[in-house]
Amino acid sequence: MISIVDVKQNNTYKVTFRLVDENDDAISLTELTSMYLTLYYYNTDKTTSDKYHLATINGRFNQDVKNNNGVTITATCHVTWYMEPDDNAKLNSNLEEEAHIALFTWAWDSGKRNSLPIYFKVGKQPYAI
Numbered sequence: 001m002i003s004i005v006d007v008k009q010n011n012t013y014k015v016t017f018r019l020v021d022e023n024d025d026a027i028s029l030t031e032l033t034s035m036y037l038t039l040y041y042y043n044t045d046k047t048t049s050d051k052y053h054l055a056t057i058n059g060r061f062n063q064d065v066k067n068n069n070g071v072t073i074t075a076t077c078h079v080t081w082y083m084e085p086d087d088n089a090k091l092n093s094n095l096e097e098e099a100h101i102a103l104f105t106w107a108w109d110s111g112k113r114n115s116l117p118i119y120f121k122v123g124k125q126p127y128a129i
Contacts, residue, residue, distance in 0.1 A: 010085040019077035035066040058086040
């Protein structure tokens with residue numbers, strides 16, 4: 001299942017979720033062996049292409065985020081990602097909004113793996129009044 005979140009460009013946000021196994025049961029932090037994040041731009045218009053398609057955002061390509069790099073994980077594997085403004089910077093200034101995907105992948109218990117894609121619609125920063 002893909003979660004869809006609307007964000008304004010260059011803002012901070014908090015994203016939370018819980019790590020589960022293949023049966024949707026919670027994983028404990030002691031079982032968790034690794035957790036990685038890849039954040040990338042995705043061109044949703046299949047009839048066009050642009051130079052940013054699948055570009056990595058803010059250096060987050062297979063980045064170790066197991067209690068690292070702005071991500072905290074509790075003993076019961078509740079995950080909190082504190083997005084930095086550079087995590088939701090727009091790459092293509094020609095678009096009113098663009099799609100970013102945060103792909104979290106994790107491993108536990110001798111090589112089992114799971115992942116969670118989170119889809120962000122990144123819009124322009126609102127004008128100051």
